[in-house]
Amino acid sequence: MSEINEPEREPSGPEKENAVPIVDETPQVETRSVDETDRAVLEEIRHRSRRSFLIGGVATLVAVAGWRWLKTRPEIDGLPYPLRLSHEFNEQLSSALFSEGRLAPTFPAALAETPRVNGGEGLSDDFDPALWRLQVVGVADPTKYPQYHQSIDYLSEADNDDDAGQATDQQESDDDDDETDDEGDTADVKDSKDSQDVKDSKQSQDAQAAARDTGEEDNIPGLLLTLDDIKRLPRVEMTTQLKCIEGWSVIVRWAGARLRDFIEAYQPATRHGGAPDVRNRPGELVRYVGMETPDGDYYVGLDMESALHPQTLLCYEMNGQPLTMEHGAPLRLVVPVKYGIKHIKRIGRITFTDERPADFWAERGYDWYSGH
Secondary structure, eight states, X not given: OHHHHOOOOOOOTHHHHHOOOOOOOOOOOOOOOHHHHHHHHHHHHHHHHHHHHHHHHHHHHHHHHHHHXXXXXXXXXXXXXXXXXXXXXXXXXXXXXXXTTOOOOOOOGGGXXXXXXXXXXXXXXXXXXXXXXXXXXXXXXXXXXXXXXXXXXXXXXXXHHHHHHHHHHHHHHHHHHHHHSOTTOOHHHHHHHHHHHHHHHHHHHHHHHHHHHTSXXXXXXXXXXXXXXXXXXXXXXXXXXXXXXXXXXXXXXXXXXXXXXXXXXXXXXXXXXXXXXTTXXXXXXXXXXXXXXXTSSOEEEEXXXXXXXXXXXXXXXXXXXXXXXXXXXXXXXXXXXXOGGGSOSSOOEEEEESSOOOOTTGGGTXXXXXXX
């Protein structure tokens, strides 16, 4: 029992000399008071705030200077040229990736909806669909088509026809009056009257011709097509997504003729003046297709590759019904691989050209290519 309760002896003598000292290995933690920790945190916050403020201020000054520099650059189609160059880079990239085999997704017809009425440029209120004709310019050999006209100014031609009809009616009326004239009228008087009528008619025609000569669009040879000419081409229906550059989209069922079939029927000129072969040598065709509304207030340009895409339509029906006036009757363009700003409504003229056509929204800062 005494051994159990005996306290531990401290070594002495030789035992004490050979004893291993006991070391406390517990890590020593630096202790700070709460006030010291708070001061350290506040100092770090101040340091970081000053640095962030300086970095933010420098970044703001650089941004403002860059914006001022950008605003002083020459503009190309409504954009400073550095921004326009970025558009052109995107266009080159999109063109390089483009192929006829790249098709826009199609959807069941049951999902089709009526798109919102968006944009009224080119849709003048005084448009008369009964007088509409599609003007086609830049065909390789327009004279071989029965729709060829020396001047595509069909409205002036219609006015002339009306004037000619009025002149005929007036002449018939004059002839009736002559029958009731006194038999004593001499032949010389009648001849004088007829001569004056011919002279007046000639002066009227000359005045009309002079008036037409003052316009920019007169005396351009080309084709004048009716909607029936378009409907004679193979009919195509497709249900695709109309994507607006504003960010909204809607599924629509379209019906019409492929622009490719139209181009094969009314063949454009080639870049080198040879005979066109749309099916086998499309690369020899002129590079662009321009379109504009009858009043000329809205216009778009397409590269020939996009025009020949199998889903590019000259559309005359929407969701099983003829196009309404606000949606582009009698004929509009549908290009599912491009944004809606290219889907020109109420096409009045198609021009095949080797020069890039003007484009309404490209002149206002948007991308000319507008693919997605």
